[in-house]
Amino acid sequence: MADNSKYIFVTGGVTSSLGKGIIAASIAKLIQARGFKVTIQKLDPYINIDPGTLNPYEHGECYVTDDGAETDLDLGHYERFLNVPTSQANNVTTGRIYQNVIEKERRGDFLGKTVQIIPHITDEIKERVKILGNTGDYDFVVTEIGGTVGDIESLPYIEAVRQMKWELGSNCIVVHLTLIPYLAASGELKTKPTQHSVKKLLEDGVQPDILVCRTEHDLSEEQKNKIAQFCNVDRASVIEAKDAASIYEVPLLMEEEKLDEVVLKKLGIDTFPKSRMETWKNFLRKLYNPKEKVRIALVGKYVELKDAYLSIAESFIHAGVHNNCEVDVSWIHSESISKDNASKILKDYDGVLVAPGFGERGVEGKISTIKFVRENDIPFLGICLGMQCAVIEFSRNVLNLKNANTTEIDPNSENPVISIMEDQKDIEEMGGTMRLGKYNCALSKGSKISEIYGSDLIAERHRHRYEFNNIYLQDFENAGMQATGINPENDLVEIIELKDHPWFVGVQFHPEYSSTVEKPHPLFVSFINAAVKQKKGKKELAASNS
Numbered sequence: 284m285a286d287n288s289k290y291i292f293v294t295g296g297v298t299s300s301l302g303k304g305i306i307a308a309s310i311a312k313l314i315q316a317r318g319f320k321v322t323i324q325k326l327d328p329y330i331n332i333d334p335g336t337l338n339p340y341e342h343g344e345c346y347v348t349d350d351g352a353e354t355d356l357d358l359g360h361y362e363r364f365l366n367v368p369t370s371q372a373n374n375v376t377t378g379r380i381y382q383n384v385i386e387k388e389r390r391g392d393f394l395g396k397t398v399q400i401i402p403h404i405t406d407e408i409k410e411r412v413k414i415l416g417n418t419g420d421y422d423f424v425v426t427e428i429g430g431t432v433g434d435i436e437s438l439p440y441i442e443a444v445r446q447m448k449w450e451l452g453s454n455c456i457v458v459h460l461t462l463i464p465y466l467a468a469s470g471e472l473k474t475k476p477t478q479h480s481v482k483k484l485l486e487d488g489v490q491p492d493i494l495v496c497r498t499e500h501d502l503s504e505e506q507k508n509k510i511a512q513f514c515n516v517d518r519a520s521v522i523e524a525k526d527a528a529s530i531y532e533v534p535l536l537m538e539e540e541k542l543d544e545v546v547l548k549k550l551g552i553d554t555f556p557k558s559r560m561e562t563w564k565n566f567l568r569k570l571y572n573p574k575e576k577v578r579i580a581l582v583g584k585y586v587e588l589k590d591a592y593l594s595i596a597e598s599f600i601h602a603g604v605h606n607n608c609e610v611d612v613s614w615i616h617s618e619s620i621s622k623d624n625a626s627k628i629l630k631d632y633d634g635v636l637v638a639p640g641f642g643e644r645g646v647e648g649k650i651s652t653i654k655f656v657r658e659n660d661i662p663f664l665g666i667c668l669g670m671q672c673a674v675i676e677f678s679r680n681v682l683n684l685k686n687a688n689t690t691e692i693d694p695n696s697e698n699p700v701i702s703i704m705e706d707q708k709d710i711e712e713m714g715g716t717m718r719l720g721k722y723n724c725a726l727s728k729g730s731k732i733s734e735i736y737g738s739d740l741i742a743e744r745h746r747h748r749y750e751f752n753n754i755y756l757q758d759f760e761n762a763g764m765q766a767t768g769i770n771p772e773n774d775l776v777e778i779i780e781l782k783d784h785p786w787f788v789g790v791q792f793h794p795e796y797s798s799t800v801e802k803p804h805p806l807f808v809s810f811i812n813a814a815v816k817q818k819k820g821k822k823e824l825a826a827s828n829s
């Protein structure tokens with residue numbers, strides 16, 4: 284069936300933050316569970332070429348794909364739900380669309396024509412959607428349109444959707460996600476904002492086929508009929524989406540509401556295989572019935588906004604389920620930690636993760652954190668800047684290297700234990716210029732890390748400029764910090780671990796980008812397992828002391 288892909292657009296109305304990404308991912312998951320091949324794409328209406336240059340406070344985490352694309356965090360949800368990698372083609376912004384059209388104009392591709400939003404920008408948008416369908420790899424392409432219907436910047440996208448619906452007929456549908464607000468004062472659910480948002484879509488020439496209605500309370504039959512009648516859809520196409528305790532419950536709630544069946548039927552597929560969601564249901568059962576609980580401190584500088592470390596938080600959930608345990612994460616601001624209070628703040632945790640990041644703010648707090656967990660045998664996972672801080676801490680406090688630092692913070696450091704790569708030195712532009720995407724890493728035989736991965740060669744995703752400075756490697760190894768993962772192509776150190784510590788691992792790459800519900804990441808699984816052991820050890824010690 285793959286040579287004739289079907290297209291499902293997901294739009295949003297009434298307000299932002301309704302969870303369009305999760306609904307898009309849930310639709311895709313349910314269709315995948317019926318044996319079809321699906322991919323999900325996000326079109327973002329902002330002018331940045333990609334979110335790589337955006338401050339995490341603005342837009343949350345920047346998610347990196349295997350091919351090194353810096354993308355919207357919703358792509359992380361897509362991979363975590365579908366367990367299928369995404370790529371640059373799965374995330375397109377208005378900036379990239381315009382950049383392409385302008386490049387074509389400069390090349391003379393438009394043969395002297397006036398270049399306009401319609402048809403040139405809309406054609407480019409349609410092309411970006413069809414690229415995925417034209418690969419022949421997918422039966423369905425789900426395309427999430429960022430933003431809210433009615434926004435000025437969404438207009439070219441909605442027009443592209445209108446044209447695709449007109450061109451493809453029953454091979455293209457629109458699922459519109461809206462909100463049914465509850466007015467506490469009158470105790471009522473209100474359908475009017477949904478009606479208005481659908482009217483807006485209709486004004487732009489798009490009749491949504493299915494409405495997914497976010498609500499805090501059950502919708503009555505009467506309300507569903509009313510929504511159907513005034514929004515011009517059939518009753519079966521009004522889907523109730525109640526708030527869920529976990530995003531991973533949403534596909535199952537949508538299955539109960541028969542969203543996947545309605546989608547398939549609207550696309551002309553009347554008979555389809557039975558849904559196979561057993562693994563998913565099992566995951567959820569374990570998620571809601573943990574046997575124990577560990578406490579993990581996540582030390583970073585963007586802790587006010589949980590989306591800044593979204594993939595890490597989700598990786599903890601996956602790894603927790605795998606260990607039958609709840610992972611209770613405390614988000615601790617690295618600026619609040621110093622060498623004087625590290626013990627007080629951190630001593631009760633069963634494990635500490637030091638987060639990735641850029642720039643100077645909070646780095647000394649991360650270093651104090653690491654000194655404390657290293658000296659007190661608390662399981663530690665350092666990711667990217669977190670690994671670099673572990674190297675700096677060790678060089679200052681064990682190797683006694685004066686003023687050791689990363690050249691990102693101190694370009695004139697006497698001991699630049701982390702420094703910029705040769706091929707990065709002359710780069711001046713910020714966008715897309717880091718070491719990005721998947722790189723191979725050879726693991727030392729007999730190391731903890733090769734046991735964790737069960738392999739000698741792995742490939743993980745990167746997003747950074749600075750690297751371990753190999754001039755110091757021998758000193759580190761002699762003192763007990765070993766480089767157990769090396770890039771076989773260029774000898775860069777990708778993993779460090781401590782010999783005499785229960786669990787102390789730093790990784791230059793980002794394992795959190797590739798943890799999924801079906802394949803929790805081995806590093807997170809092992810780290811949580813170490814935290815469980817740490818907790819047991821503490822309990823036994825307390826019992827023997829009492």
Ligand code: GLN
Pocket residue numbers: 638639640641642666667668669691746747748749750
């Ligand atoms: N700022 C560091 C670098 O560029 C680490 C980046 C990160 O943690 N993603 O190398």
